[in-house]
Amino acid sequence: MFSELGVVDAPLESNGVNLLQYRNESAVLGPWDGRVAVHVWVSNNRCFITTNANYMAAPASAVSDKLFLRRDMRWGPDDPTLWPLAYSDYFSHFGAIRRRPSNAEAAGTSWILWWDPTHTHFISPASGQTITRGLGKLSSARFSVLSDLSSDLLRKSDDYLKSSDSPLALVKELAESLRRGLSRLSSIPATFERMVLGVTNVQRTYLELEGLLRYMTVYKPRMEDLDYEGGPPDADTVGAFTADPMVAEKFHRARLPFWFIRPISAFPGVNILRVVQLLDPVGLMELEVVEGFAPITVGLTLQERIFGLHRGTDTLPWYKDPFAPGDAANPLSSKRDVISVVTGGSSLHQGTDTFTNSLVSGDAAKSLVVRSKQGLSGAVTGASTNKGKSRNDPCRKLPNPNAQQERNKYEVFQSPYMAPSIPGWAAALAAVDRFQTPACGSDPRNIYVLPEPAERSSLRARVEWENAR
Structure with missing residues (x-):
């Protein structure tokens, strides 16, 4: 994370403009001043960025219409808990999200919120503690720490919902998402990668819900109190980018980090104490896309992308889909597979060439058995699929002369x-x-x-x- 790296100085002057021209270390910094600043180009326009923080995060580059899951099972710079994003009225609480501490000591009892799961805490059949094959769960010790911390936050969210005359619907949505994530993590076995994705989903949801509650109960009241004096930002918050001076003023008063982007022509009169280099996400977080998880198609606006991120983890498959189209990577989708829904002593066969969805309710569906035609006896044969078809029917299955006739x-x-x-x-x-x-x-x-x-x-x-x- 960017908080772990030192800040590097940059040239003071660019194209004849020296950002330290009006430097005054003894003056109190206002919302338009900069503890640090940087020269940048935005859409081929010369601009500069000032901030009330002591480091300069790089603004997001051009975005695509897709969200990509990274190898650490997080969403990279698209995740507001990992990197500051542009300010949004709808997601104004993003600036109040806690950012990852520089070390475990600074994290204190909340270290589990940024913990990266390893195989050590993946309880699988090799450990002798599960009966599933190829699947496992998060260890009970780590889940207990995550669950206890989440329980305290969920109680706070419930108190907020009960005490507020007009509570935000997003608080309830995030609280329910956190509860569901914890329930799946504790109850449903998964592959190691899917288990890690379950953990990171709970972590991200927790941090956003906590940031929303902090924004509504701490930072928003500060913004609305014109007598509250701004100052250095709280060091543990993510912050946001903005090109709106009113947003910069509110964040300055609330003591939240902000990065104010302006054209270079707006520079005169700005007090800047230091010119530094940008801290780019490259090299500071995992950006390599993970294999086996399809990207999520979203819109280009921030709101559309965040909505996609919110539903992204929930829509990614927990297991391989046996009803997916034929794919060499999915052995269950082979044309020679047979799906049988066993009801009592009989079975309802659905054919050998295509999968047809069947809805079986109540106790009638005893089990779902996926069997290969070359496996146990009782599979659908070519003769059974030809029942009721004429000899001229192009869909009629012809016998395979090379097929081995095995006895029962x-x-x-x-x-x-x-x-x-x-x-x-x-x-x-x-x-x-x-x-x-x-x-x-x-x-x-x-x-x-x-x-x-x-x-x-x-x-x-x-x-x-x-x-x-």
Whole structure:
């Protein structure tokens, strides 16, 4: 984060303009003055930026119509909890969001809000504490810290909603989003990356909700109190960019960081104490886009982008979508897959070429079994899909001459070359529930429920059996 780097001086003069021309260290800095300043070009126009902070964050560059999730499962410079954005009347509370401290000691008991999850705190089957395969959860110790901190904030938001005559709807929306995020994080197993995304979503929602409450109860009253004296900004807030002198005046009075952008022609008479270089997001935060998560298409306005960010994490898939179009990266979307909704003792097959959504309510849907045609018996065959179709129907499935005809291993094998089967096997095989996924997976290899009658321990018997075939 930018707070961890030192501020570097820059040339005082650019194109004949020296920003320290009116420097006066003994004077009290007002909203138009700058503790530090910088020369910049904005839309091919020479401008300068002043701030009441002691560092100069770089304004956002040209934006696209998409939001990209980064490798740390955060939203990079599009996230108002990570980098100051342009001031917006609708999101005026962004400037009051707490920024990441420079070290763990400065974070105090709130360190969990900027913590980056690691595999150490991902409880997976390898730990022996879960029964799911390839999935896991955040450790109970870290979740407890995050949950306890969030519970205190949710109580404050509830108190605000009860005490205010006209509470902001956004407070309720963010509080509900925080509750849902915590519930998913504690209850639903996920991949490691999706678990991290769940943590960062809770962190971001917490920081925005806290910033909104701080803005409404602390900073907004300061802005409206004309007798309140401004001064150096609170060091733990993110701040905002603005080109509006009235916004600069309000933020100066409230003691929130702001970066005031003006054309160079407005420079005369401005008291600036130091000229520095811009702190750019490049190198200060993770900008590499993560693979496997599609970008979110949004509008170009700040409000549209923030709305997209708010719903972004909730709309990104928790698991792979089995109903998605065929994709080599998604094995469940193969054309040879079969989806069966098992109801009691029967199954409703939906075909082998396409997926058709079925809505099954109540206790009728016992389980959803995804089985490969080459897996357990009972899958839909070409003959069943041809039922009711004429020979001239182009959709009629033709038999595959290369397909192997395998016998049903759940029926007793009859052969004059083999001794009679044990009677108990026939009854046991007939009672096997073939619609439940075995513990070894949905596509077992060389694994049967009971010993295969055709398999003989004697090598001679095996040779005789192969010759007989």
